[in-house]
Amino acid sequence: MQPVSAGPSRPRPVGRGAKVHRAVLAATLAELTETGYAGLTVENIAKRAGVHKTTIYRRWQDRERLVTDAVIDLAASTLPIPDSHDIDADLRAFGRGLVGWLNSPTGQAVLAVLASDAARLPQVAKAKQRLFNDRIGRAAPVVQAAVDRGQLPVGTDPAALLKTLIAPIYLRLLVTAEPVTETTADTAAQVALTAARAGLLTGAAHQPAP
Amino acid sequence: MQPVSAGPSRPRPVGRGAKVHRAVLAATLAELTETGYAGLTVENIAKRAGVHKTTIYRRWQDRERLVTDAVIDLAASTLPIPDSHDIDADLRAFGRGLVGWLNSPTGQAVLAVLASDAARLPQVAKAKQRLFNDRIGRAAPVVQAAVDRGQLPVGTDPAALLKTLIAPIYLRLLVTAEPVTETTADTAAQVALTAARAGLLTGAAHQPAP
């Protein structure tokens, strides 16, 4: 079992406890991926992490906090945002990057959480949305720059375009359970660009005035 | 002497059991919608259905079978497929119909199951895919007729088009937790049509040769 990427180090003055901390979070994610949120057992996590149950409860108040923590850790994982000033290439690269990440162990874990009752936990839901908003927020300037360069119509909503791009990918993963490849990403990118150039993805269309 | 009743088959004098059956399935779906699969309690279901716990176990072997049964029941629900020979209007109507269904209690229940650990149960996963395949399968001829009428490019893959249509809707419901309205459906329909007319949604693009 490979440990999850360390991510931003959390300065806990616990000494060697940090090792335990990471082991438990990694074990939690592994169990989450394998058995889902229902069926998640603190005792199994403890066993897999080579740690006693009480040790877990000393650090996390309950199962929800533990899962939340593990997922938040995950949501911090970054996806590089391509920016080559060629919006067609950039969107294709963005889509392929997303597909690659979703097929990686980390991405699988995130998907497992998305399609799980764990997503009902408020903190997890927040982390989930933060993850998406963060990515879209970081990619939006690239799209906006393309608009400013005239590669896309004025008024194009970067968020709407990006969502149009990623939607087919998640549909296949979460709903129809079809395999997702780079072809899927490429088609999605083309569709999104075509729609944008047809002037369909303006903010008004997606966020009507209240 | 009385002749023996004809045939070895014994008709079941099903008493009032049918009423109980329905009440339990309804209660199961309600609980599933409210609390998710984890946190689902047979005792709560029994209480809500006004039935005793053992009665439930008499009809369903365990919690999984119960949930499976409830969801399969659900998956049988049909969505009318519009067919006015105007593909633009039909797709918009299809999208709006889907949105309306997803906002109904039944749709909410289906969504709750989709985004739940219940989907890990093999039978539930099968039911889930059957639901989608069935709908797409029933809508595909309408799209194909439009192709035949020349309203869409030759070679357009009906399934790919329909998936492009529904993807943004599910993305908002399952991932970004944004509200979904008829506007969402309309935009999605336009995007899908535009992409199709750009020749992006051919079968080849989605199912590349091995």
Next chain:
Amino acid sequence: MQPVSAGPSRPRPVGRGAKVHRAVLAATLAELTETGYAGLTVENIAKRAGVHKTTIYRRWQDRERLVTDAVIDLAASTLPIPDSHDIDADLRAFGRGLVGWLNSPTGQAVLAVLASDAARLPQVAKAKQRLFNDRIGRAAPVVQAAVDRGQLPVGTDPAALLKTLIAPIYLRLLVTAEPVTETTADTAAQVALTAARAGLLTGAAHQPAP
């Protein structure tokens, strides 16, 4: 809606009931002997009697009444009281008869009830005592006749003598779980006679004045 009929309003004695009645009581005793009172199952009794559970509940209000009824039936079984005007021979015969009866199926059933929680049921306890009192009451005149004939000391309490006779037999069956044979009965008879002739078994000795 009572149809008027001539004579007393006596329900029609529709009659295969008696057969069922006996079958159930027999099955009850068999189960009682095999598995004891704890572990007694109405459903098993029904199965053994070739009868449906509800049929049993139609005739007996609950398990206790059923067991009570079965045992009371049993307690009515009679043991012949020897009377040859030779008290030594009679007591020996009485002891041997008791041993034989206790080793018979009926006796085994009675023992099973004696050493069972069924004896806590008031009606069963009464039946149990009635059984013993009845036997001792029927044998007492024989002993009293021996006293009158001068074969035993004046003042000898027949009940005390008979109890002294049967006590070792029941001790072996109920407490020490030793086998009981005719030798046991013979020794017990001799002991009882010796004690009586020593003047130890007068009523006063057992029922001291208050």
Next chain:
Amino acid sequence: MQPVSAGPSRPRPVGRGAKVHRAVLAATLAELTETGYAGLTVENIAKRAGVHKTTIYRRWQDRERLVTDAVIDLAASTLPIPDSHDIDADLRAFGRGLVGWLNSPTGQAVLAVLASDAARLPQVAKAKQRLFNDRIGRAAPVVQAAVDRGQLPVGTDPAALLKTLIAPIYLRLLVTAEPVTETTADTAAQVALTAARAGLLTGAAHQPAP
């Protein structure tokens, strides 16, 4: 049941468990005395012991083992064996001691088990016999000494004599449900002595050669 006394190595750092252990056994005996084996409820035992049901199941595999353990504990209770070198006085004292013990809470519990379906449990049956054999085994030397001193006939079987002594007491308790007093014990002692002095209680009479 007492844990093994601590040796050089302590494999079990038993917590406060010992207190719970005793409380549960005591509650088991109390319930057993009050309601018998049938009708014995683990949940009631737990409630009475101020302990949770699962705690009981952690220590005892099932109800049978629990009852067995409680009774075995009981069977360890000792009865002092009088030895004044006056066999008449000693037997009377033995009888009175037995009566006193049987009227005590401990004795009542033992009787409750004797006359219960719990006695069908193999381990309980063994414990029961061990209890009796142990007591008779410890009293036998006193009787044998009396034989050696010439107070009883040569060849007298101590076990046979002692059983003759205790038989009427158990008969009254288990069968006829009469009250048992010291008078009962005194008479029984006299009867046993008289029988022994008449040469009736030799081993041969009770244990015929196979």
Next chain:
DNA sequence: GACTAAACGAGACGGTACGTCGAGTCTTTGT
């Protein structure tokens, strides 16, 4: 010999207790 009403077969149901599993708390002990 047909009618009719009691008795029976069948089985679902509410309910109690079983024995099991896991969550989360608390206590004892070793170092």
Next chain:
DNA sequence: ACAAAGACTCGACGTACCGTCTCGTTTAGTC
């Protein structure tokens, strides 16, 4: 002094049997 070990409370699981209920189906006694 403090953390590991594990015993404890609590709640739900899925099972067995109790005793009740309501249907239909014999079956025996009367007409």
